[in-house]
Amino acid sequence: MKELLTNSAFFGAFVSLGAYEIGVWIKKKSGWAICNPLLIAILLIIGVLLALHIPYDVYEEGAQYISYLLTPATVCLAVPLYEQVELLRQHKKAIAAGLIAGMLTSLLSILLLAAIFKLNHEEYVTLLPKSITTAIGMGVSEELGGLVTVTVAVIIMTGVVGNIVAESVCRLFRLEEPVAKGIAIGSASHAIGTAKAMEMGEVEGAMSSLSIAVTGLITVAGAALFAGLW
Numbered sequence: 001m002k003e004l005l006t007n008s009a010f011f012g013a014f015v016s017l018g019a020y021e022i023g024v025w026i027k028k029k030s031g032w033a034i035c036n037p038l039l040i041a042i043l044l045i046i047g048v049l050l051a052l053h054i055p056y057d058v059y060e061e062g063a064q065y066i067s068y069l070l071t072p073a074t075v076c077l078a079v080p081l082y083e084q085v086e087l088l089r090q091h092k093k094a095i096a097a098g099l100i101a102g103m104l105t106s107l108l109s110i111l112l113l114a115a116i117f118k119l120n121h122e123e124y125v126t127l128l129p130k131s132i133t134t135a136i137g138m139g140v141s142e143e144l145g146g147l148v149t150v151t152v153a154v155i156i157m158t159g160v161v162g163n164i165v166a167e168s169v170c171r172l173f174r175l176e177e178p179v180a181k182g183i184a185i186g187s188a189s190h191a192i193g194t195a196k197a198m199e200m201g202e203v204e205g206a207m208s209s210l211s212i213a214v215t216g217l218i219t220v221a222g223a224a225l226f227a228g229l230w
Contacts, residue, residue, distance in 0.1 A: 023039070033164050088206075094180075104222070110127045128140065137151055181201075185208050186208030
């Protein structure tokens with residue numbers, strides 16, 4: 001049975017999609033925010049690989065086909081942004097301020113945690129790109145001398161946590177303006193958070209999509225500056 005599964009070129013893709021569908025079903029049945037489909041899928045995939053003693057490399061050979069869809073999916077995020085371009089023009093100053101504030105909050109929080117937990121420089125720069133999309137974050141981490149694999153894990157968990165708590169945090173701080181919600185979610189939890197923003201509304205999704213790109217770019221410069229502070 002194990003050989004049959006591992007010899008399939010699409011084993012990783014089938015496991016990934018199946019685990020995600022199970023996650024979606026559990027989320028619909030429970031209605032709990034903690035039952036995030038992506039989080040459930042990650043745990044299920046880890047469980048399957050451990051139970052069947054399947055090496056990660058074997059899983060990755062099939063799962064990589066899903067990764068090919070990442071680029072066109074990211075490009076598609078420009079569609080809701082284009083549809084809300086007039087709103088973008090109306091609030092451009094507030095949006096710019098929100099994006100810069102989001103970037104600075106992320107970097108300052110890591111600097112503070114580094115001071116509290118006495119992290120070394122390598123650990124510190126590994127965490128700096130936590131709130132930007134994986135493609136950019138990996139490059140930033142590598143350039144600054146961080147642990148790229150750890151950076152990827154931290155970025156994914158940041159997105160998952162953001163996806164789970166986004167609505168609760170907005171209610172806690174009484175954020176009611178769709179533009180503010182979208183900028184906050186996108187600048188804090190990149191593409192995974194944007195998925196939640198799109199569920200919340202069209203404007204939220206568009207602003208969150210904008211945040212992914214802009215926050216990623218300004219964080220490249222910001223991380224380079226902050227790297228020298230610890």
